[in-house]
Amino acid sequence: MVANVKDKAVIVGVHNTRFTKNSGVSELNLAAQAVKGAIDDAGLKPTDIDGFATFTMDSNDEIEVARAVGTGDMTFWGRSHYGGGAATGSLHQAVMAVSTGMAECVAVFRALNGRSGHRFSDGVSGDIMTADAIHWGWYMPYGLLTPASWVAMFTQRWMHLTGITKDALFEVAHATREYAVNNPNAFFHGRHFDREEYDNARTIADPLQLFDCCQESDGASCVIVTTPERARDLKQPGVAVRGVAQAAAADQEQMTSFYREEFAGIPEMEIAAKNCYEMSGLTPDDIDAAVIYDAFSPIVLWQLEAWNFCGFGESGDFVLDGAMRPDGRLPTNTHGGQLSEAYIHGVNGIVEAARLVRGTSLNQPNKPVNHALVTSGVGIPTGGALLGKLDG
Amino acid sequence: MNADEQKAFEEEIYAFVGREVCPPTPAPDDVNMAMIRQWAEVLGETNPAYLDPAWAQQSARGKTIAPPAMMYVWGQEGFAATRGRAPNAQVDLVETFNRYGYTGVLGTNVKQEYVKEVGPGDNVSMQMVIDNISERKTTSRGTGYFFETLATFTDQAGEVVGTQRFKVLKFIPQEQPAAASSDDGGLEVPTRIASPRGQDNGWWWDAVDEGKVLIQRCKSCQTLRHPPRPMCGECQSMEWDSIESSLDGEVLSYTCLRHPAIPGYPKDPICAVIKLGEGTNIVSNLVGCEYEDVQIGMRVKGKIEQVDEKTLLPQFYPA
Numbered sequence: 122m123v124a125n126v127k128d129k130a131v132i133v134g135v136h137n138t139r140f141t142k143n144s145g146v147s148e149l150n151l152a153a154q155a156v157k158g159a160i161d162d163a164g165l166k167p168t169d170i171d172g173f174a175t176f177t178m179d180s181n182d183e184i185e186v187a188r189a190v191g192t193g194d195m196t197f198w199g200r201s202h203y204g205g206g207a208a209t210g211s212l213h214q215a216v217m218a219v220s221t222g223m224a225e226c227v228a229v230f231r232a233l234n235g236r237s238g239h240r241f242s243d244g245v246s247g248d249i250m251t252a253d254a255i256h257w258g259w260y261m262p263y264g265l266l267t268p269a270s271w272v273a274m275f276t277q278r279w280m281h282l283t284g285i286t287k288d289a290l291f292e293v294a295h296a297t298r299e300y301a302v303n304n305p306n307a308f309f310h311g312r313h314f315d316r317e318e319y320d321n322a323r324t325i326a327d328p329l330q331l332f333d334c335c336q337e338s339d340g341a342s343c344v345i346v347t348t349p350e351r352a353r354d355l356k357q358p359g360v361a362v363r364g365v366a367q368a369a370a371a372d373q374e375q376m377t378s379f380y381r382e383e384f385a386g387i388p389e390m391e392i393a394a395k396n397c398y399e400m401s402g403l404t405p406d407d408i409d410a411a412v413i414y415d416a417f418s419p420i421v422l423w424q425l426e427a428w429n430f431c432g433f434g435e436s437g438d439f440v441l442d443g444a445m446r447p448d449g450r451l452p453t454n455t456h457g458g459q460l461s462e463a464y465i466h467g468v469n470g471i472v473e474a475a476r477l478v479r480g481t482s483l484n485q486p487n488k489p490v491n492h493a494l495v496t497s498g499v500g501i502p503t504g505g506a507l508l509g510k511l512d513g
Numbered sequence: 514m515n516a517d518e519q520k521a522f523e524e525e526i527y528a529f530v531g532r533e534v535c536p537p538t539p540a541p542d543d544v545n546m547a548m549i550r551q552w553a554e555v556l557g558e559t560n561p562a563y564l565d566p567a568w569a570q571q572s573a574r575g576k577t578i579a580p581p582a583m584m585y586v587w588g589q590e591g592f593a594a595t596r597g598r599a600p601n602a603q604v605d606l607v608e609t610f611n612r613y614g615y616t617g618v619l620g621t622n623v624k625q626e627y628v629k630e631v632g633p634g635d636n637v638s639m640q641m642v643i644d645n646i647s648e649r650k651t652t653s654r655g656t657g658y659f660f661e662t663l664a665t666f667t668d669q670a671g672e673v674v675g676t677q678r679f680k681v682l683k684f685i686p687q688e689q690p691a692a693a694s695s696d697d698g699g700l701e702v703p704t705r706i707a708s709p710r711g712q713d714n715g716w717w718w719d720a721v722d723e724g725k726v727l728i729q730r731c732k733s734c735q736t737l738r739h740p741p742r743p744m745c746g747e748c749q750s751m752e753w754d755s756i757e758s759s760l761d762g763e764v765l766s767y768t769c770l771r772h773p774a775i776p777g778y779p780k781d782p783i784c785a786v787i788k789l790g791e792g793t794n795i796v797s798n799l800v801g802c803e804y805e806d807v808q809i810g811m812r813v814k815g816k817i818e819q820v821d822e823k824t825l826l827p828q829f830y831p832a
Contacts, residue, residue: 145516242773251709258708258718259740262826263798264770264782266706274786278766281809327769327804379786380739380794384765 123366125400129220131352131359131511134163134345135472140306140463143237144339152181152232153189155341160190163345164356165226170345172197172224174214176207176231176466186230197224201367203375205414205498207231208467209506213365215346225347231468232341240337242267253375260377268416269334271376272500273326276419279385280328282434285422287328289437291319293418294332294460296445300484301457308336309461333418338463342472352511359511360475363492364401368392369502376500390427390496393504398429401507403492405429408507410477410485411451411494412470415458420499425451428494428505447484452477455484470495471506478508514613522613526646526658529609532602534641534662539669540587544579544635552583574630581627584666584675587637602643603662610683615657617684627675629668636669644678657684703777704821713743720755724817726827727755728793739793758795760815762787762829765794769804777821787813787829801830 136158138144138151160167170192173183183198197218201210208231215227235241244266245257265271280286298314301307314332322331352359370388372381381388398404405428413421422436430451431439445453456462456473463469474495476482482490491513496505514522542548549563561568562578569577590598598604607618631637644663649656659682666674710718717740720727729741733750744751767785774780783799785807797815799807812832820826 244775252711254709255711255714256740258714260784260796261706262708262824263784263796264705264775264778265768265784265796266770266775270768270770270784273768274766274784277768278786278809281766324769324771326771377796379765379796384786 123396123400126216126220126365127363127400127402128349128361128511130216130346130362131349132344132362132471132475132508133347133352133355133357133359134159134161134165134343135475136162136343137306137465137469137472138232138341140308140338140340140465140469141236142308142337142339144234145237148180148232148234148238148341149185149189151234151339151341152179152186152230152343155230155232155343156186156190156192156228159228159230159343159345162357163347165345167191168193169226170228171195172199172215172218172227174199174201174211174218174227174229174346176200176204176211177202178204178207178466179231179233181230181232186228192228197227203498203501203503205416205467206501206503208414208470208497209365209495209504210367210497211468212344212346212362212471212506213367213504216362216365219346219348225351227346228343229346229468229471230341230343231466233466234339235464235466236337236339238339242269242337256375256377265377267326268376269329270326272417272420273329274377274379275385275423275500276328276417279419279423282385283437285434285437287320289422289440290328290333290418291316292440293415293421293445294319296440297415297454297458298332298461299446300455301461304457304462304483307457307462308338309457329417329419332460335416335459335464336461338465340463340465340469342465342468344468344471344475349511358479360478360508361511361513363403363507363509364397364399365504365506366393366396366400367502367504368396373502375502378500386433387423387427387499387503389503390424390499390505393496394428397505397507401492401509403507408451408492408494409488409490410455410474410482411453412456412458412474412477412496413453413494414467414470414496414498414503415454415460416464416498418460421453421458424496424499427499428496452485452488455482467495467497474506474508478510523649526606526609526660529602529606529643529660530646532643534601534603534643535639537638537640537665537667538588539636539638542587544587544631544633544637546577546633548586549577549579549583549633552580552586576632578630578632579635581630581675582625584625584627584631584637585639585664585677588639603641606643606660607683610658614685615683617655617657617682617686619654619682619684621659621680621682623680624678625675626677628673629675631668631674637674638667640665640667652682652684654682655684655687657682702822704823705777705826707824714741716755717741721817721827722825724825726758726760726795726815726817728758728789728791729753729755737791737793739795756791758789758791758815760827760829761790761832762795762813762815764799764807764809764811764813766809767799767807783807785813785829787815795827797827797829799830800828806831
């Protein structure tokens, strides 16, 4: 059991910038917009912010964001590593800072020109000599260069072992797309699709086709984390962090843990789930909605299994029963997910999870959500968080 | 161009959408056998419905017709066009693109639809508009815009013969790497991206260059490990040697990388995680088989091969 920080930190402000394919502005500009928007949402002043948490992959130095926004003296900054594994990792940093008193108001942000600037689909290259480059060196010469290619390798084996088919992958893509249709800030706002369009789309890396993949995006998202005491005086209903955890499991590689005895699984997420459940005292039955990191459709299914909403190999039936849908057992990725809203490295997912608990999710307007799950990217060291109403 | 200039430029070009390039204009000559014969000869077309009046008389039509694809031919200007064209909306649009640096031009596709047949003695008129202009696109030829003209062809009775959409890319030509800057003046053929060789992995790749796949082995507890690393995770010994793999293996998983195509790599390469007979896993390519023939559990046999000018790699074949 890790240290218990249950309800010691609260999300009080959230904001997304507009999501585009070409922002026309710098990543610092996006970060500043997201942070300022979240501060406004919370009813705080810029000078109240005394800490920042983001991704090692983010290009924005905390001090630059601080100068741009005009935030206060800074007593904490912390970054989380491993790409999308840092989504709730950066929240984890903020919760640790706030719950220990190292900072009082921490802005968790991620800002990227992921389409008009550096694109993930450009893959990795061997230009520089680092441990990371040596790691990719075991894959690059063969052509295994992009996130889709790495995830495809896990997916093929997992489908082979479980018998789960593209029907389930389509259901993940379609359920999230239908949510995006109602979300004006989603790339696929107003754009339904069907099985025929899904099946006819080009193959990226077998068995993944175009609509199994998220979209490279420009944009930024931010949430503000503070203490329960401070949260009670602010204008929005507080969203308490009931549990948050990071985890890397034995024999972990970054996206290529192909050397485990069995690699069709994500044991690191099982550890994060176990720790979050223990910390919060909650069980899967207590979770009403979820934002599950969806860089690719199959990874949502693996995570449903890791968080024990169903057993290994059962996630296909779980989603095909309509679990992810608006009135299903676990409405999931209700903003449209990264498959259909935008890929802001999972921090837009924390925004949506907070909105679900507040009752302001566009697609779950009148439904009480007592607890929502939000997760980080998988295949890498990862994590997740369970959110609930402050004092609820 | 800054954002304001970009906006002004786009407003200028998008204002062309819907403008008429030419009003319905009758062709100077009627549809005629001489031109049909010439066109058919150049293209190797032998259809008697176009060329043989005697045959055509016995056919359902009772007479020859012009090849439908010729509808754009009848109004063509001929040699005069090489000495410049009279200003029209299309010429003005092209000049606007050129003025802003979009000097490259590439006809990308033509789509014709046929509604009514015409034959010798008919007269074809053409009307053309600028139908649409795309948003700014990044293409392998450079950044630019696609514009599409829509031509509508009618006969002397004013009935529609067919339509033609013609799409053109106007783009900023990319700087081509100057051939003179490379030593031998030749074009460099891309090769696969090589692994960097550091202290912990360089020996493994050096062995591949000598035709061998090695597996690192802990000298203390004999545990095999791959990929190589400096310490044994089982007993923490930093002493190691290696064994050579026989490259007998079994496919644990696989994928075919179809998009995007990667310069220097074969089209649609198959990658696989392979469990070697010695017990460790390795990632490599599957070759000598089609994707559809690969199965998890399939036995494979590897060997070191030169895959391009600079690269030696283990490659696995169905066993």
